Amino acid sequence: MFKLELIQNLAGHKGIVWNVSWHPLGKYFASCGEDKTIKLWSKSGQDWAIKTVLVDGHQRTIREVAWSPCGNFLASASFDATTAIWDKKSGEFQCNATLEGHENEVKSVAWSPSGHLLATCGRDKSVWVWEVAGEDEYECEAVLNAHNQDVKKVAWHPSLDILASASYDNTVKLYQEDPVDNDWTCVATLHSHESTVWSLAFDKTGERLATCSDDRTVKIWKEYKPDNQEGVVVTDREAVWKCICTLSGFHTRCIYDIAWCHKTDLIATACGDDIIRIFKESEDSDPNAPTFELLCTKKNAHSQDVNCVAWNPSGNQELLSCSDDGEIKIWKFTEA
Amino acid sequence: MTKTADNINPHIYEKGSEREITSSERDEDLQDEFDDREIFDLIRNINDPEHPLTLEELRVVEEKNIIVNNDDSTVLVNFTPTIPHCSMATLIGLSIRVQLLRALPSRFKVTVQVSEGSHASEHAVNKQLADKERVAAALENNNLLQIINQCIAV
Numbered sequence: 001m002f003k004l005e006l007i008q009n010l011a012g013h014k015g016i017v018w019n020v021s022w023h024p025l026g027k028y029f030a031s032c033g034e035d036k037t038i039k040l041w042s043k044s045g046q047d048w049a050i051k052t053v054l055v056d057g058h059q060r061t062i063r064e065v066a067w068s069p070c071g072n073f074l075a076s077a078s079f080d081a082t083t084a085i086w087d088k089k090s091g092e093f094q095c096n097a098t099l100e101g102h103e104n105e106v107k108s109v110a111w112s113p114s115g116h117l118l119a120t121c122g123r124d125k126s127v128w129v130w131e132v133a134g135e136d137e138y139e140c141e142a143v144l145n146a147h148n149q150d151v152k153k154v155a156w157h158p159s160l161d162i163l164a165s166a167s168y169d170n171t172v173k174l175y176q177e178d179p180v181d182n183d184w185t186c187v188a189t190l191h192s193h194e195s196t197v198w199s200l201a202f203d204k205t206g207e208r209l210a211t212c213s214d215d216r217t218v219k220i221w222k223e224y225k226p227d228n229q230e231g232v233v234v235t236d237r238e239a240v241w242k243c244i245c246t247l248s249g250f251h252t253r254c255i256y257d258i259a260w261c262h263k264t265d266l267i268a269t270a271c272g273d274d275i276i277r278i279f280k281e282s283e284d285s286d287p288n289a290p291t292f293e294l295l296c297t298k299k300n301a302h303s304q305d306v307n308c309v310a311w312n313p314s315g316n317q318e319l320l321s322c323s324d325d326g327e328i329k330i331w332k333f334t335e336a
Numbered sequence: 337m338t339k340t341a342d343n344i345n346p347h348i349y350e351k352g353s354e355r356e357i358t359s360s361e362r363d364e365d366l367q368d369e370f371d372d373r374e375i376f377d378l379i380r381n382i383n384d385p386e387h388p389l390t391l392e393e394l395r396v397v398e399e400k401n402i403i404v405n406n407d408d409s410t411v412l413v414n415f416t417p418t419i420p421h422c423s424m425a426t427l428i429g430l431s432i433r434v435q436l437l438r439a440l441p442s443r444f445k446v447t448v449q450v451s452e453g454s455h456a457s458e459h460a461v462n463k464q465l466a467d468k469e470r471v472a473a474a475l476e477n478n479n480l481l482q483i484i485n486q487c488i489a490v
Binding site: 016034060061063079104105107123150152168195196214253254272273303304305324325 | 442463466467468470476
């Protein structure tokens with residue numbers, strides 16, 4: 001028997017908490033939401049508490065926060081059309097750069113594994129790739145207009161500069177820089193979801209992708225490279241991504257987020273039915289047609305929609321969640 | 337801003353009677369649950385964005401198109417635009433959603449959609465109204481919020 005045990009309930013935000021993000025070392029995390037603030041939380045003694053509150057960075061809802069891989073920078077994406085970069089070179093956290101270019105709401109921001117690139121996306125249907133050009137300097141590398149609707153989420157491959165985006169147009173797209181002309185292009189479009197794709201997460205190898213949708217399903221996709229052993233046909237020497245598993249019948253409302261732990265391989269989902277669910281691939285699973293088991297269903301995890309889930313990157317099985325109800329919760333996944 | 341209404345001459349229906357309050361509802365010791373009529377009463381007096389008429393008078397909302405499930409904490413409201421090309425459908429849906437968001441306990445999951453077959457862009461309107469991120473962003477737009485508040489103001 002597995003269970004999610006509540007470690008602590010964290011109140012502090014006013015209104016919807018949209019996103020939580022662990023610092024890469026897993027010792028503290030950032031949260032953001034409707035109240036236009038970013039809060040940094042750390043443990044003092046046994047309890048988690050607010051350490052710093054970042055205000056005045058944004059005029060509207062802050063939709064997402066993301067730590068750079070080195071842990072020195074925090075990016076925040078806002079409905080006010082800007083992305084702010086915070087650091088504490090001066091001793092205190094300060095906003096030292098603002099990325100402008102999106103026409104309206106920015107909905108997601110993500111750092112590449114090397115920390116040299118940033119991606120943002122938003123309501124204007126575009127995905128932007130930014131290069132870290134110098135101290136507090138960011139240059140736009142590419143504006144990708146591959147989606148024909150609102151782009152909800154961007155996420156990078158865990159080790160390569162491959163970018164994935166999820167959209168209101170029901171598709172997921174992957175992008176890569178062409179080494180010949182240094183142009184970023186869409187290299188794959190993943191069709192299968194029947195409604196908005198809200199979020200996505202790579203596994204630790206980057207060869208699999210999990211996506212979650214308003215169609216109440218989770219899908220697992222696998223990359224088939226040219227000359228793959230399975231004999232999956234590829235064209236133009238580009239890898240193809242195939243949906244190898246659909247988890248349906250588990251979620252009863254829109255699934256807003258999915259997190260795939262790179263240490264434990266556990267998958268957590270955040271759902272509009274107020275439930276957090278934990279899945280894991282079965283032991284004897286076929287790599288090309290895997291089966292996943294539902295290990296745990298935490299009913300009433302929050303009193304309203306769960307918006308985000310995030311595994312502690314240290315692999316200690318701690319999970320963060322946040323909700324429309326204004327609360328953040330820290331859970332521990334345990335085998336009872 | 338003088339725009340001609342999509343439907344210049346809509347059919348106007350009579351208002352229904354007020355809810356009759358039963359003796360069990362007067363009993364303070366009895367806990368009564370939300371019913372379809374109560375949801376209807378919350379939204380019947382929302383003003384149409386284009387006419388000095390309520391959604392009830394235009395039969396955009398009707399009690400029979402509301403389903404409340406107290407056990408699941410869900411509310412479904414189907415509304416019927418007066419014409420299939422009504423450009424105000426999203427705004428009307430948003431007004432209904434905002435009114436219920438403000439009036440109902442937060443445990444309720446509210447779905448607002450156009451009645452089947454009543455609008456040319458039924459699917460697109462329903463998808464927008466169901467997207468809570470878009471709704472949240474719309475409600476941060478002061479101009480839009482002002483219009484919604486005018487619709488909701490009784």
